[in-house]
Amino acid sequence: MEEAIKNLQEKMEARYKDHILHVLNGFHMLQRFKTNNLMKENQTYVPFNEAMCWGEADTKIFSDCFIEKRVKSLKTTEAEYRRIVIESLKPLLKEKFDSIVLWFGDDMFCQINLITILAYLEQSGYKGDVLFCMVLERSEEIVSDAFKIEVEGYLDIYKAVIYNHEMPALKMLPVTYQAIKMYLNYRTEESPIMKYIRDNFEKEHLVNDLLRRFPEYGLGDLQYQTIIEDIRK
Incomplete structure (x- = not known):
């Protein structure tokens, strides 16, 4: 690169x-x-x-x-x-x-x-x-x-x-449009991230698993840890 x-x-x-x-x-x-x-x-x-x-x-x-x-x-x-x-x-x-x-x-x-x-x-x-x-x-x-x-x-x-x-109803790069769709969805019940966490709640290395499985989101370990903790509440 x-x-x-x-x-x-x-x-x-x-x-x-x-x-x-x-x-x-x-x-x-x-x-x-x-x-x-x-x-x-x-x-x-x-x-x-x-x-x-x-x-x-x-x-x-x-x-x-x-x-x-x-x-x-x-x-x-x-x-x-x-x-x-x-x-x-x-x-x-x-x-x-x-x-x-x-x-x-x-x-x-x-x-x-x-x-x-x-x-x-x-x-x-x-x-x-x-x-x-x-x-x-x-x-x-x-x-x-x-x-x-x-x-x-x-x-x-x-x-x-x-x-x-x-x-937004405005023109933008396709990559940006796709990212916005993910952003607006990733903390909802229908999010693939949320579904995966709920289905694999007891996994020992769940954060590392999420980092590998969902690279297109670009989230870090702290964000995933917070999402997991919010679901556990």
Whole structure:
């Protein structure tokens, strides 16, 4: 995958202006870029250290009310949330960039994070080029070309999906549409995750089993443990 990432960055350097920001889906992806020397010296890289598919959020992204709701949903403190999420995103929130490249996976977890960043770009009035580089999480590969995305409409998608928990009637990438369907369903009684947990409640390593069985959701061990505990109540 590293070679494919290098090739993608070379293509983008040839076509887009120099002042480029790369937003990566989380700290682990940022570490992978650092470890494999995938970071260009003249470009900026930031992680989006969130799990937007978990819990509630406000319509005004990264506002004080948004932070308050995310802190409650993630069971953390405001100081920790600001340090881990907001400080890491400071270049996105404070600086101006000609182009923004979004490196996110094709699973539900990553796609809901992607919607949030696209909605924020529309909310903030961003007018530059936005590119989406899609990681195929289950095969550890990356799509060979970036998708150019128009941010207009993503704030309405974000509000419908993450705030109102409804399917939006707006055009979007097929992978995003499928992720939204999974997001709106995964905590319901009809969810394959919920059914599997109920059918295998006594399994000794149920969390590890869920991680292997449902990679398309992108959920982590803490999320699965919480779902299991909620069912047990």
